[in-house]
Each structure stands twice: as structure tokens, then as C-alpha cells.
Amino acid sequence: MFKMRKVLACLMMFALLVTGVAFAEAKTEITILTRWSGSDPMADYLDNYILEFEERHPDVKVNNISINEEASYNNKFKTLVATGDIPNVFYLPGIASLVKYAENGLIMDVSVLFEDGEWYNGFLDGAFDMFDFATYGVEGVYAVPFAATPEGVFYNADMLKEVGYEAFPETMEEFYVCMDKLLEKGYVPFAPGAAETWRVGHLHNQLLYKWCGTSKATELGARTAKWTDEDVVQSLAWLKDMNDRGYLMENCAGLTLDMEKTMFFTQQSAMTCNGSWFIGDITAQGELGFDVAFAAWPYFTEREENKGAVVQYPQNWCLKGGMEGAEYDATVAFVKEYTGRDNQTRVTAEKGTLPIRKDIDYSGIELNDLFMGCMDVLNNATSQAGDSFDYDQLSSMQDVTRNNIVGMLLGNTPEECAKAIQDEIDTNG
Amino acid sequence: MDQYYSNKRIVLLFLLPALVIYVGLAVYPIVQSIVFSFYEWNGLQGVPMEYVGMNNFGSMFRSAKFWLSVKNVLQFIAVNLIFQIIIGYGLAVLLAQNRPGFKIFKTIFFFPVVLPLTATALLWKFIYFPNNIGVLNQLLNAIGLESLKTGWLINTKTALNAVSIANVWTGFGYHMVIGFAALSAIPDGIMESSMIDGATGFRQFFSITLPMIWESMKISFVLLITGSMKNFDIIFVMTEGGPNGATHVPSTLMYYEAFKYDHYGLGSAISVFIFVASLALAGLTIRLMRRESVEY
Numbered sequence: 001m002f003k004m005r006k007v008l009a010c011l012m013m014f015a016l017l018v019t020g021v022a023f024a025e026a027k028t029e030i031t032i033l034t035r036w037s038g039s040d041p042m043a044d045y046l047d048n049y050i051l052e053f054e055e056r057h058p059d060v061k062v063n064n065i066s067i068n069e070e071a072s073y074n075n076k077f078k079t080l081v082a083t084g085d086i087p088n089v090f091y092l093p094g095i096a097s098l099v100k101y102a103e104n105g106l107i108m109d110v111s112v113l114f115e116d117g118e119w120y121n122g123f124l125d126g127a128f129d130m131f132d133f134a135t136y137g138v139e140g141v142y143a144v145p146f147a148a149t150p151e152g153v154f155y156n157a158d159m160l161k162e163v164g165y166e167a168f169p170e171t172m173e174e175f176y177v178c179m180d181k182l183l184e185k186g187y188v189p190f191a192p193g194a195a196e197t198w199r200v201g202h203l204h205n206q207l208l209y210k211w212c213g214t215s216k217a218t219e220l221g222a223r224t225a226k227w228t229d230e231d232v233v234q235s236l237a238w239l240k241d242m243n244d245r246g247y248l249m250e251n252c253a254g255l256t257l258d259m260e261k262t263m264f265f266t267q268q269s270a271m272t273c274n275g276s277w278f279i280g281d282i283t284a285q286g287e288l289g290f291d292v293a294f295a296a297w298p299y300f301t302e303r304e305e306n307k308g309a310v311v312q313y314p315q316n317w318c319l320k321g322g323m324e325g326a327e328y329d330a331t332v333a334f335v336k337e338y339t340g341r342d343n344q345t346r347v348t349a350e351k352g353t354l355p356i357r358k359d360i361d362y363s364g365i366e367l368n369d370l371f372m373g374c375m376d377v378l379n380n381a382t383s384q385a386g387d388s389f390d391y392d393q394l395s396s397m398q399d400v401t402r403n404n405i406v407g408m409l410l411g412n413t414p415e416e417c418a419k420a421i422q423d424e425i426d427t428n429g
Numbered sequence: 430m431d432q433y434y435s436n437k438r439i440v441l442l443f444l445l446p447a448l449v450i451y452v453g454l455a456v457y458p459i460v461q462s463i464v465f466s467f468y469e470w471n472g473l474q475g476v477p478m479e480y481v482g483m484n485n486f487g488s489m490f491r492s493a494k495f496w497l498s499v500k501n502v503l504q505f506i507a508v509n510l511i512f513q514i515i516i517g518y519g520l521a522v523l524l525a526q527n528r529p530g531f532k533i534f535k536t537i538f539f540f541p542v543v544l545p546l547t548a549t550a551l552l553w554k555f556i557y558f559p560n561n562i563g564v565l566n567q568l569l570n571a572i573g574l575e576s577l578k579t580g581w582l583i584n585t586k587t588a589l590n591a592v593s594i595a596n597v598w599t600g601f602g603y604h605m606v607i608g609f610a611a612l613s614a615i616p617d618g619i620m621e622s623s624m625i626d627g628a629t630g631f632r633q634f635f636s637i638t639l640p641m642i643w644e645s646m647k648i649s650f651v652l653l654i655t656g657s658m659k660n661f662d663i664i665f666v667m668t669e670g671g672p673n674g675a676t677h678v679p680s681t682l683m684y685y686e687a688f689k690y691d692h693y694g695l696g697s698a699i700s701v702f703i704f705v706a707s708l709a710l711a712g713l714t715i716r717l718m719r720r721e722s723v724e725y
Contacts, residue, residue, distance in 0.1 A: 083474060
């Protein structure tokens with residue numbers, strides 16, 4: 001009996017020791033969900049950043065569950081949200097679509113982080129403005145931007161020189177003449193991979209803001225403007241006109257993004273409307289055999305007031321709401337360190353992405369012309385906006401706007417396109 | 430053995446594991462979908478569902494997108510029924526003649542069935558690419574039929590049929606095997622007797638062969654109708670319901686409404702429609718194809 005007690009006591013001691021060790025070694029786990037995985041140019045950078053973050057914070061374990069492919073990403077995110085298993089840090093495109101998450105306390109009001117002046121004051125002026133939801137009736141700021149992504153035209157400078165353009169056309173009128181000359185030479189001006197509908201959605205964003213101004217996006221979202229308004233229909237008509245004149249490759253609705261890139265890199269098309277993220281794609285190609293340059297989308301002479309209207313897509317991380325203690329500290333540290341001066345300097349140097357901060361130390365960074373071109377566009381911007389549906393709380397608007405724009409390129413009129421989009425709003429929201 | 434059968438407890442015990450799995454993975458989700466279809470929910474955990482009665486069904490039936498998807502799925506079913514049955518059973522009849530060298534064709538024709546559907550869909554997507562990129566357009570170019578070239582998957586007049594043809598290619602082998610098995614089960618004696626009685630060719634096929642394989646064809650019809658009704662993957666991979674919603678079928682529409690537009694109630698209502706319509710069509714098919722069983 002005594003022996004038995006001794007054995008039991010030893011077992012209990014051992015069990016306490018093991019659980020004690022386990023408790024001592026327990027790490028705070030945080031989960032991050034981004035689009036940077038697989039073949040994404042940022043995937044390796046994120047992996048390294050996580051490794052280094054874990055070295056700096058030995059008590060934290062970061063679970064990276066990022067997915068590159070859009071549909072899979074959305075499915076995973078929605079499933080996690082529906083089951084209450086929200087990642088600590090996640091990327092969610094859009095602005096107004098975040099409002100319902102903010103209203104329900106699922107994402108964190110990051111304005112509490114602004115007390116750290118060294119971190120906050122280094123951001124570009126107005127970097128957080130897009131995520132201040134006061135206009136939607138929700139107090140607070142609900143995302144942290146991590147990159148600047150102005151969009152414009154990446155063009156084959158050699159092709160444009162061949163048709164007589166040393167510099168990119170500044171006005172739409174000149175742009176039309178330039179594209180006619182390209183066509184005469186047998187070059188396709190644009191070959192958007194519109195099978196992925198965002199490719200033509202982005203083209204329309206440019207025309208919408210250069211024609212109507214960036215405030216039109218917020219007005220459409222706030223329902224003070226309609227898609228059937230004359231100026232909005234005209235913005236659609238410009239795109240239709242470009243397609244009808246052959247400036248967009250025939251049957252571009254069946255081309256994929258990869259085809260679009262291949263056509264540009266193999267000099268089968270002269271231009272691509274893309275954001276600063278495209279610099280990574282160009283760099284990854286190595287020697288192209290021709291010069292690529294970047295310019296702002298041309299403006300309409302009769303709407304010169306919108307010359308500085310620039311499309312800039314929100315690149316932001318949301319933080320899970322309701323965090324406390326070690327989980328909160330680890331999550332905030334992860335985001336603040338990534339968006340801090342040191343890492344933003346490094347990501348600029350290594351990946352050529354545009355930093356979201358103004359306190360970057362550019363000494364020792366080799367800045368190429370494309371980077372400088374994007375910076376110029378950003379610096380000359382008088383107003384900025386993302387996708388037109390970013391400001392709309394109706395989840396279906398992303399698909400509805402883009403699908404109908406594709407439908408317009410396939411034969412519908414701008415009026416039919418505008419009506420179909422407006423019908424969705426009138427029916428659902 | 431009878432002792433075991435008479436003991437209901439033991440019978441139930443043996444049935445229980447399968448029953449639990451079936452109820453948990455099939456019956457429960459169906460019931461849950463039916464329940465969800467009477468509620469509206471935005472997909473956020475912690476946000477209560479709101480009871481809306483029949484509103485989701487009302488929205489569904491008022492939606493032009495929904496009726497287009499119903500028209501599309503009926504067209505998809507018709508094309509698949511006609512071609513998969515004719516090609517599948519036609520090949521089965523040919524192969525059942527057991528001529529030398531025919532065996533290899535059984536494997537060749539069945540091959541598309543074992544390929545992953547996503548891979549098959551991507552393969553056909555490459556075939557249908559527009560301009561001179563796709564194989565089909567290149568072929569038309571090569572044989573002097575440039576005028577027929579089109580963007581097969583972006584032309585609203587051709588997109589759905591293009592997807593249907595791809596689906597026929599993936600499925601006819603399956604029905605060929607079902608048909609072949611049915612034909613193989615017909616006793617040689619019956620065929621020989623019919624020949625002695627003077628029935629050959631078409632007369633023999635329609636009077637002897639067809640009645641003998643009727644039950645197998647019924648299975649093929651039901652499988653094709655229910656399979657086409659819930660078809661999602663091939664359409665999603667090839668067109669994502671596009672261009673501009675022109676190739677949506679109820680299952681892709683359900684996915685978009687629920688998982689992209691956060692209309693979980695409406696999505697559930699569409700899934701209930703798919704369930705009921707599949708049951709109704711399958712029941713109708715069985716009823717229409719009912720005939721006296723043939724015994725030999």
C-alpha cells in the first residue's frame with residue numbers, strides 16, 4: 001500500500017512538472033490572413049517578416065493562414081467570420097464594407113494606437129482618413145494602411161517613341177490620337193484581362209474620377225448620386241467608346257490577367273492600367289528588352305478640375321475586435337512593427353513598393369524610374385479614391401458594377417449598364 | 430441469423446453508425462438550409478438571425494437573375510440528357526458487339542470520367558479562349574472557317590452551350606459503362622431467339638434491347654437530371670456564371686448570393702429550390718419512364 005502511494009505521489013509530481021513546463025512554454029498565438037502567399041511577390045517577404053518577428057518576440061507564435069487566390073480567400077474569411085474565429089490581423093478590401101464589422105465590434109478601433117506619436121506621425125498625411133467611419137455613423141478608425149498604391153498607366157516607352165511620343169499624353173484628346181497611331185502601327189493599346197472583371201473595373205475608375213471627380217464615389221455610396229446620372233453614364237460611355245474604337249483588344253472579356261501581362265511583356269500590347277504593385281511583376285521579369293514607364297491617367301481638357309484625381313486602392317489591415325492582454329499586445333506589435341519606419345524602409349528597398357510613411361530613410365535605396373513615377377503621381381494628387389464600390393455598403397456592388405461593365409463591352413449600351421447597376425441598388429439597398 | 434434479425438435492438442445497433450453519419454452530414458444540413466431560408470442573416474457570428482417568413486422566397490421568385498438561372502439549368506439538363514444518353518448508350522451498343530480491338534475504346538471513352546472536374550474545366554477553358562489563342566479558334570482558322578470564330582465563353586449566345594458540351598465530354602463515359610453493363614446482362618439466348626423469330630437491326634433494338642436496358646436508362650436519366658440540377662464546379666471554373674450573369678444556374682447563383690453578397694437567407698432559399706426541383710424532376714422522370722418490368 002505504501003509503495004502504491006509512493007508511485008502515485010511520483011506520478012503526481014511528474015504530472016505537475018510536465019504541466020508546469022507546458023505552462024511556462026505556452027506562447028501567445030496570433031493568426032494572420034493576407035493575400036500574400038504562393039506566387040505573390042510579397043509572400044516571401046511576409047514569411048521572413050514573421051520569422052524575424054517571432055525572434056524579436058519569443059513568447060509569440062504567428063500562424064500565417066494567407067491565401068493568394070481571391071475566391072478562396074473570400075470563402076475562408078467569410079467562414080472564419082461566420083464561425084466567430086476571426087484572425088487577429090486580416091486584409092479586407094473595401095471601405096464601406098468594413099462598416100458592418102465595426103458596428104458589431106468585430107474589428108478594432110485603431111485610433112487608440114495614435115497615442116504612440118512616433119509611429120502615428122510618420123504616416124502620410126490623411127493615410128487613415130479612408131478608415132474613419134464617422135460619415136457612416138460609426139465613431140472610430142478601423143484599419144491600418146500598410147502601403148500606398150496609386151494606379152496609372154504602365155507603358156512601353158519604345159512603342160510610344162515609335163509613334164512620336166517622347167512623353168506620355170497628358171490629356172484624353174492627345175491620348176486618343178496616340179492610341180490611333182498605335183493602332184495604325186499594328187499595336188494594340190490595351191489588352192485588359194477582363195475575364196477577371198476587376199481589370200475593366202479599374203479602367204472605369206480612372207475615367208469616372210477624371211470625368212466626375214473622386215467625390216462621385218462617395219456620393220454614389222451615400223446615395224446622393226445615381227449610376228444613371230448623366231455624368232456617370234458618360235464615364236461608362238468613354239470606356240465603351242475606347243472599346244469600340246479598338247483601343248481595348250478584341251474579345252478582351254475572355255482574356256485572363258496572366259494573358260494581359262504576357263501580352264504587355266512580349267510587346268503585343270502597348271499599355272496596361274495598373275497600380276504600383278505592378279512594379280514587382282516588372283522587376284520579376286528581369287531584362288525585358290524595352291523601356292517601361294509610368295504615368296498618370298490623362299485628364300479631360302473640359303474637366304481640368306479633375307486633373308489631380310488619382311485612383312489609389314486601400315491596402316490595409318484590420319485588427320480583430322475585443323482583444324485583451326498578451327493577444328492584444330502581440331497583434332498590435334505585429335502591425336505597428338510592419339507599418340513602422342524601419343520595416344517600411346526595408347520593404348521599399350527590397351520590394352519596390354510605395355511606403356505609407358513619410359519618414360522613410362531613402363539613403364542607400366536604389367529608386368527606379370517606375371517607383372519615382374508612382375511617387376510623382378501620388379505627390380501631384382489633389383484627391384484620391386479607390387474602387388467606386390469601396391464606398392458602398394452593398395456587398396454585391398463589386399460584382400454587379402464589374403459584371404455590367406463587362407456586359408457593356410460585350411454589347412450593352414452605357415445606359416443599360418448604368419440602369420442594371422442602379423437597379424441592384426434600388427432593389428437591395 | 431433469424432435470431433439476430435428478430436432482435437430489433439441489434440439491428441438498430443448495427444444501423445446506428447451509418448444512420449448517424451447520414452443524418453449528420455445529409456439530413457441535418459438540408460433541414461438547416463430550410464430553416465435558414467426563413468431568416469435573414471449577414472454572416473457575422475454573434476449577429477442574431479432575423480425571421481422574415483417567406484420574404485426570401487418572394488425575393489427569389491421576383492428576381493430576373495433567378496429565372497434566367499432556371500432557364501439556363503433546364504437548357505443545361507436538356508443538352509446533357511440528349512447528348513450523354515445518345516453518345517453514352519450509342520457507344521455502349523457498339524462496344525457490346527465485342528469486335529476485336531474494341532476493348533481499348535472502353536478505357537478511352539471512360540477516361541474523361543476519372544479526370545478531376547476542375548482540371549477538365551480548365552482544359553476546355555483553354556480550348557475556348559477567344560481570338561487566336563484558343564485551340565478551337567485556331568482549328569477553325571486552319572480549316573478556313575474563320576467566320577465561325579468567336580469568344581466562345583464570352584459570347585452570351587454560345588457560352589452556356591460551350592460549357593454544356595464540356596460537361597457532356599466529362600460524363601458520357603459514365604453512362605456508356607452503365608449501358609454496357611445492362612447490355613452485357615441480357616442473356617444471349619433471348620437475342621438468339623429474337624433473331625430466329627426474325628427480329629434484327631432496329632426491330633431487335635427497339636423490341637428487345639431497349640426494354641431490357643430500360644431500368645438502367647432510368648437510372649442514367651435520374652442521375653443526369655439531379656447531377657445537372659446541382660452542377661456547380663464546371664460552370665464556376667469556366668465562366669463563374671458570366672459573362673455578366675448569362676451562364677448562372679441556381680447553384681452558382683446560390684453561391685454568389687450567400688457567400689459573396691452576404692444574403693445567406695436568399696442563398697438558402699435558392700438551395701431549397703434546388704432540393705425541391707431535383708426531387709420533383711427525379712420523381713417525374715421515374716413516373717414518366719415507368720413501364721412493366723421485363724423478366725426473362
